[in-house]
Amino acid sequence: MKRQRRFTPVIAGGAMLAIGACHAQSSVTLFGLIDTGVAHYRVHGKGSQTALASDGLASSRLGFRGQEDLGGGLSAGFWLEGSLAVDNPTSFDLARRSTVSLAGPWGELRLGRDYTPTYLIQSDFSGPWVTNGVGESIVYRGRAILYGSANAGQSSHVRVSNSVGYFLPRDLGGFSGQFQYGLPEAVDGGDAERYLGGRLGYRQGAFRVGAAYSRTMGGPKAPTTRPRDIRSASIGVAYDFGVASVEALYAQDRVEMPLGPKRFEGATVGVTVPVGPGEIRASYGQVAFRYPGDRSRASKIALGYVHHLSKRTALYATFAHVRNRRGAALTVGGDVAGLADHAASGQNFGIRHAF
Amino acid sequence: MKRQRRFTPVIAGGAMLAIGACHAQSSVTLFGLIDTGVAHYRVHGKGSQTALASDGLASSRLGFRGQEDLGGGLSAGFWLEGSLAVDNPTSFDLARRSTVSLAGPWGELRLGRDYTPTYLIQSDFSGPWVTNGVGESIVYRGRAILYGSANAGQSSHVRVSNSVGYFLPRDLGGFSGQFQYGLPEAVDGGDAERYLGGRLGYRQGAFRVGAAYSRTMGGPKAPTTRPRDIRSASIGVAYDFGVASVEALYAQDRVEMPLGPKRFEGATVGVTVPVGPGEIRASYGQVAFRYPGDRSRASKIALGYVHHLSKRTALYATFAHVRNRRGAALTVGGDVAGLADHAASGQNFGIRHAF
């Protein structure tokens, strides 16, 4: 299904644990992905870093999920998934996704920590790498900066905790949709972050289109760490021509700041060309910030090749280059901080193995 | 079995992992439970909070357990189980229970971190919710306060680390029992917390009775964080009338404090009434503290309905109300601190799914 494909694009297998010695009336699936490779990051005019990375093509993860048929079209399910830093492991949590669902002909109600509509549209349309490796979408990187978090792992443009979500039923003639609310959990009306987001999509044959809108309000007031009011709009379109599949995304965000709104605009185009047992990938994107004293702009190009050894295992290599103008200092990843108006580039190669 | 039922009351399934492609000579069971819902907590005269919670009916968890038949009536087993904060995941540990066991006709020897006899009697007799959600037993809440830990997760009235436990054999004509010792691990006779506890139970048809006594000694001296000497006595009785099952618990604790002993007394009655595919639950309880300058008392009533969609999945709703007198400031959960002599109340509703 389309919705599931986004979360686990490469999981061909996944170990299905039969209950009671192989009477598989109900089941838990243990699944995961390990992506490890060598990455080289460079900030021109400044320095470089070579590192082992664990997300060159997809984010390393380990998870448990399952579903129970309750009869009458009803089903219950759960999904627990955590990140793996294969190169240098840290405490394991289940913070990638941690949800319980009740689904029926009326759609799906989902509670817990989950991906946001904004991220899912980004994931569907922002090109082949989305958030991974040196090829990551420049819209993802730009939003991470805008949302005030360099790594962006916990910010509401990717995931939201304490959320209540509703998904449209899957059988709506190509339409899909989602609404999500992140509870502020404020004590006695006090200030706490609140998230509201929605998403609509349509698919017909090789054609896909989707849009998302979200608003994050409240929470810590310091505008340099996490702004009080963020609005994100995203629209994407894709077509699979057979010889190549093309995705395009346009994103427009707005954050309330002390000197007025800070605006962000970004657009990417991504292409995937199947070549024998592999695929060539390319993407191009631009972002622009607008705020008193800030007119920074950056563009990025990424090129890569993925060689599928099997459905579960692939080798990959990626090259990426960012051009910074008017004070922008974006990079393609790594620990070398960007340098205003200087390009940044990088390469990675590695292996991705799903289970 | 009775003893196991207490730890995993709702696990109907549990994925059994067959060794070597379905030759299930020995096995590991992957099991868990996800309970997520919306809770509203109110402290009258002060404020309220609405939050996504992950333990409205039962504590969310993920675990691994297994058993090996060693022949001659002997068996070895292990149990590793950790908490899940489904709403807002944090580092995963296996601190709910982490034990290895050797069992034989003579009983069971169990090493590691385990539940205490005091908690198990509480769990068996303190009503339908025990430690979960707004309906949690007021004896649990009172003991958490007494033991000096608001959340009580790590305190010895629920679990003890570094413990050596002995359980009576299961086939003693209805009798069951347990003795537990928590090693102080003091360096060279220095001061470290030591736990000693025991439990006895008897079951005959629909009738159950049990009692536990424990003493926690040593450890940090500051009486406001964790007192040096805590004695807990608990006695419970239960009868399943068919149309309703009734449980009653009486608890009496004593903590040595600078001005003399601080005493705690509590009692609860809980009723569960099966109604079609669900059950109505109710509980009433009282607690009283006694210490120079402290004669605080509180009572609590909780009402709820659980609708079983299957053995593994249930929907629930609970309402609870606490009345505080003579300076007591208990709540039904949440982050709003209690207010002396003011009532607190709350509701929750959610879904519980076991696997």
Added chain:
Amino acid sequence: MKRQRRFTPVIAGGAMLAIGACHAQSSVTLFGLIDTGVAHYRVHGKGSQTALASDGLASSRLGFRGQEDLGGGLSAGFWLEGSLAVDNPTSFDLARRSTVSLAGPWGELRLGRDYTPTYLIQSDFSGPWVTNGVGESIVYRGRAILYGSANAGQSSHVRVSNSVGYFLPRDLGGFSGQFQYGLPEAVDGGDAERYLGGRLGYRQGAFRVGAAYSRTMGGPKAPTTRPRDIRSASIGVAYDFGVASVEALYAQDRVEMPLGPKRFEGATVGVTVPVGPGEIRASYGQVAFRYPGDRSRASKIALGYVHHLSKRTALYATFAHVRNRRGAALTVGGDVAGLADHAASGQNFGIRHAF
């Protein structure tokens, strides 16, 4: 296989999770080990400690591993394994081993966090207990001190993060070998720890021999926490006489320090004698440090018995004694710090259960 045996010496079972309800074309194995017992540590002339420990015979662990046949002699695999503190659980991570591998007729390429060649030779030849319990190899303890980490869990004499490893193919007429490089991940040529190590082994019938050499360079400069330049050489030999198997290890390390090189030398002999369903174990070792003002020396003897209840489950008891001379202050474990020129001793007994 020899290489695998080192990591999981006692895992007879391991739950194999069949994909898609018992069509085991590919698989994930969930495995683990729980070792818990009571240990008593004594520093003569100072004090003692009794504690519940979780590694008397082998390190408690929980892991996930799998392999995929890619055809043409190629295979991909992963190994995720974390420590368990069964006595007092803490955050779970996968820091024991976290790797992804690509293997072919040309050998194995392995990326991630992995054991070092130095540790693997230590593990193969330093006697029955290696790093576990009161019987742990005195070479392990001495190296932990030398590498500047009392517990040594994270130091490069056991494991290295961000590593790229190459293993010789397994079918080389008894020869085995490994090369490992730990990426420094330095930003712009800055100072970061870099690891280089290699290992060669040969096995013919009951005879085994192996050697490793490694160098750890860079990183934090303070010589008391982690020296800048450490060289470790290890050579081991073993023979299984049937009635007894004997292992011997010689180790020589050198660390650059402010006053010149600090040298470490150590040697151990270990014997395992099968007796009915169990085995008697003994080891003797010596270590010596050499540095301006430091000529400390220590020796250790350990004796133990392991009773196998099954392939997966064993009971054990160990006794160990360390003699310190010329200012040495080694112990056999526990939280009582060593006392110069005073002996240390200890016992443990417990249960080890693998799954």
